[in-house]
Amino acid sequence: MPELPEVEVVRAGLEPAVTGAVIRSVVVYDERSLRRHAGPSEDFVERLEGRSILGAVRRGKFLWLPLSSALHPASSSEIQDIGRYGQNDHPKNAERPPNTLNGADQTPEFPKGGAVEEALVVHLGMSGQVLLRDMERPDDALLRIRLDLVHPAHGGLRVAFVDQRIFGSMAIDQLVPTPDGAAGGAGGAAALVPARVSHIARDPLDPAFDDDRFLADLRKRRTGIKRAMLDQDLVSGIGNIYADESLWAARIHYDQQAATLSRARATTLLAEVRRVLGRALAEGGTSFDAQYVNVNGASGYFSRSLNAYGRQGEPCPRCGRPIVRESFMNRGSHFCAFCQRVRNRQTTLLHPPS
DNA sequence: CGTTGGCCCTGATCGC
């Protein structure tokens, strides 16, 4: 299942390929993949065609591609780029009248001092993949959305959104300023974030992640630590695999009440989260269930390094006792019942040895 | 308002 490391591998693979490319045509094969898009597929298609992609940015598990201005290319160089590949092929680009993007929307699209900026927001859900394909290649099975691009330097390119379980989605969304003024996410310098992603907390690998605020918010939670870790409003990017892995590394039981964790143990947990995410990122993401692949369709290798997730019945790498799997929050929790025990009492030493 | 449970969704796999 794609979590932060997997989505980052996708982002990093996408960025050099699609930045500067023009979206020539869009095909939506399954409307359900537009679950998060406010409008029908025709709206999605019309608003994308003719625009260029300005980059690839990620926060947590959300990925977005900032787009050039809706009605005209953002710069003369973009006009030249489009012209190089035949502007006549894009009648919509020239004929689309202004101020009709959202029907009766009277808001000026390009006010002086700052256009309404938009991005193509992608979430992979459980089984989503973003694949870069040759134009000639036959469509992948389970293809839901296809974007055909032309890049000024690399030529034609196809972005295939493939998703078995359709929990993932694509959507066009407005970019809004970040409250803290820092960059919206990894891969982009602009202090902007899609409106529907703005409630998502920064992820632990984000330079602007606020450790003290996280630790303080954790103490206010009246719920188990794993549920808190999976709450993307508290900290983003962590899913079931890396939650189990970092809890194992920090020797914390998944249902330990978040507020009862000492600051030291919570700090350790955050450090282990970063270590686990960082290692997975270095190894190219997890291929545990073969659902995850990078933009070229290749799997990562992190599954070789899992200590707890999916290892029920196998020995704990630390103490040798069997890893247990329990159902929790409609998902599996894998842990060592010996190394990871609920410790609801503070274990402060009242009389430390002298 | 913070927390929680349920739902969405289908290919792969398993057991009979």
Place this chain on the structure above:
DNA sequence: TGCGATCAGGGCCAAC
């Protein structure tokens, strides 16, 4: 061989 049951779980939202 065939077929139904089971499994995977991130995000979202209604309900408590």
